[in-house]
Amino acid sequence: MKQFVAGLFIVLFVSGCAASYASKYNTVTKTDQFENRTTTTMTGGVIDADYLGIVSNSAELNPFVIKDSGNKIIALGVKFSMEQVTTTARGSWLNIGKGSSATFLLNNGNDKVELYADDGVIDYSVSSAQRQVYVSEFDNGVFAISPEQLKKLADAQSVEIRVKGLNSSIDFPRRPNNSIVKAFLPNFNKFYYQEVQPYL
Numbered sequence: 122m123k124q125f126v127a128g129l130f131i132v133l134f135v136s137g138c139a140a141s142y143a144s145k146y147n148t149v150t151k152t153d154q155f156e157n158r159t160t161t162t163m164t165g166g167v168i169d170a171d172y173l174g175i176v177s178n179s180a181e182l183n184p185f186v187i188k189d190s191g192n193k194i195i196a197l198g199v200k201f202s203m204e205q206v207t208t209t210a211r212g213s214w215l216n217i218g219k220g221s222s223a224t225f226l227l228n229n230g231n232d233k234v235e236l237y238a239d240d241g242v243i244d245y246s247v248s249s250a251q252r253q254v255y256v257s258e259f260d261n262g263v264f265a266i267s268p269e270q271l272k273k274l275a276d277a278q279s280v281e282i283r284v285k286g287l288n289s290s291i292d293f294p295r296r297p298n299n300s301i302v303k304a305f306l307p308n309f310n311k312f313y314y315q316e317v318q319p320y321l
Contacts, residue, residue: 144164144302146165146308147163148161148162148164149162150162157189158187158189158190158195160185160187161188161316163184163309164183165304166183167180168180168181168282169295170302179204180293182201183200184200184271184309185200194320196265198239198263198265198266200262200263200264201261202260203259203260203261203284203291204258204260214260214288215262215284215285215286215289215290216288216289217238217286218238218240219240220237220238221237221238221286222237222284222285223235223236223237223283226280227274227277227278227279227280228277230281234273236265236270237264238263238264239265262284262286268321271317272313272318274306275310275312275314276310277306279301280306281293281301
């Protein structure tokens, strides 16, 4: 299980949403007939939201599971994606790469789960308005996770998260106005007990 399957970037995508409401639980399943395997990814992983329930620069952590044709689990992971809009083109993105980390403090800091990135990718677009240049940066990464670690997240009552890239880090919820979306941990719970635990 510790061996992370090559080519997991098939589950990465660049999210271009300008605003994101707190996500409801859902999954997307894709079948690769050449490899005889399926990838099921959760889509309800918006991390934090402001008092209106909106994050203008959305960040998501979505677990996924890859199974072979016999429904045996090949690999587990968590896909991170975040959009940031800045007025400078250098050094503001996380720059997630191999060895970057995502640390989850669970149950008011009584437990901890640390994940490490298998790889990462950055994309960005540039726009100009009223003599100011704006850069939209899309940071994406895939973090390996074990079934035991995913179960800890699924069963947790509270969570705080730090995602650390090669350039910088960011904590969730973002202070001072944001809070963890109420559905975040329940969505992990549903994903683990519906998509992972029955196949272990």
